[in-house]
Amino acid sequence: MIEELSQYYTECEMEVVSVENVSLPAKKEGMHSILVLPSDNLAEMLEEASDEAGSLSAYVHQQLAEVHELSVEEVMRQIVASQLEYTEIPSEHRNLEGKDFEGIYQAYSLLWEESELLNEQLCEGEHEPFLLNASWVQEHMEDADDLLVLSLPLQAGYEAPLWVPMGGFNECPLPVYQSVMMKHFQEKYGITILAVTDDTWIVQAGRRPATEEEALQLAKEHFIFCQYVLEGYSTLGHYVDYLMKQDTWYFWWD
Numbered sequence: 001m002i003e004e005l006s007q008y009y010t011e012c013e014m015e016v017v018s019v020e021n022v023s024l025p026a027k028k029e030g031m032h033s034i035l036v037l038p039s040d041n042l043a044e045m046l047e048e049a050s051d052e053a054g055s056l057s058a059y060v061h062q063q064l065a066e067v068h069e070l071s072v073e074e075v076m077r078q079i080v081a082s083q084l085e086y087t088e089i090p091s092e093h094r095n096l097e098g099k100d101f102e103g104i105y106q107a108y109s110l111l112w113e114e115s116e117l118l119n120e121q122l123c124e125g126e127h128e129p130f131l132l133n134a135s136w137v138q139e140h141m142e143d144a145d146d147l148l149v150l151s152l153p154l155q156a157g158y159e160a161p162l163w164v165p166m167g168g169f170n171e172c173p174l175p176v177y178q179s180v181m182m183k184h185f186q187e188k189y190g191i192t193i194l195a196v197t198d199d200t201w202i203v204q205a206g207r208r209p210a211t212e213e214e215a216l217q218l219a220k221e222h223f224i225f226c227q228y229v230l231e232g233y234s235t236l237g238h239y240v241d242y243l244m245k246q247d248t249w250y251f252w253w254d
Contacts, residue, residue: 001038002146008046008056012163013151019141025132025194025204026149032157032193035132036148036164037140041198049165049175060162067158067179073101075180076224079173080108087111105220119235122212127241130248132194132202140197157193158183164196171227172199172253181225189218191249201251208244215240226251 002016026033046056053059077096084094089110096104112118152160161167161178168174185191190206209215219240222229229251233239
């Protein structure tokens, strides 16, 4: 399987590493060293993207043109609109045209309007940092002994969702939307992308939100981008506290 994946990255800085020999997290000065965990699903997504454009490199360059035209608000508008489309929420609330971030978030929150989950009050607690370690890698490997380490320049980290085009299924946003969000997080929080599977991104923030207000905004952005970030947290305010105390962000889609 690893040979099948690596053939797509002839124009990238990439190496195949055995699970036993990989350093966690992988580090290379001035680069994002991204662990790419192989799977049949990921191979299919790479094949589809490459066939669509002629090569993976061509796909990335085509998608980047759209990434640079899209705003973060437009992407969140599209993500929320897709979530609301097949609900019984009145159409006037599903129309997000012209709404700013708070308007988009308020529409999104209607999906959980009777849930305590959206309580914004800061809830302090002890948060164990997520550790990207050998046991996590082994748990998420699909009968493979090797993985890829894909290296991208620091300024180009947001391109990772295009080079590893997982997404576009269930609640997981399209790769182009993921790229826009990663660009936003890169510019505001200096994220480093650590690992990717066919349903997960792990990133490390270069800085934490400076205030509770900023952390609440970030928590809402994460929640729109990936609703599953709140799994394991009693409320949004609990996740706000996590973002102010820890640097690793874990995005996973069912």
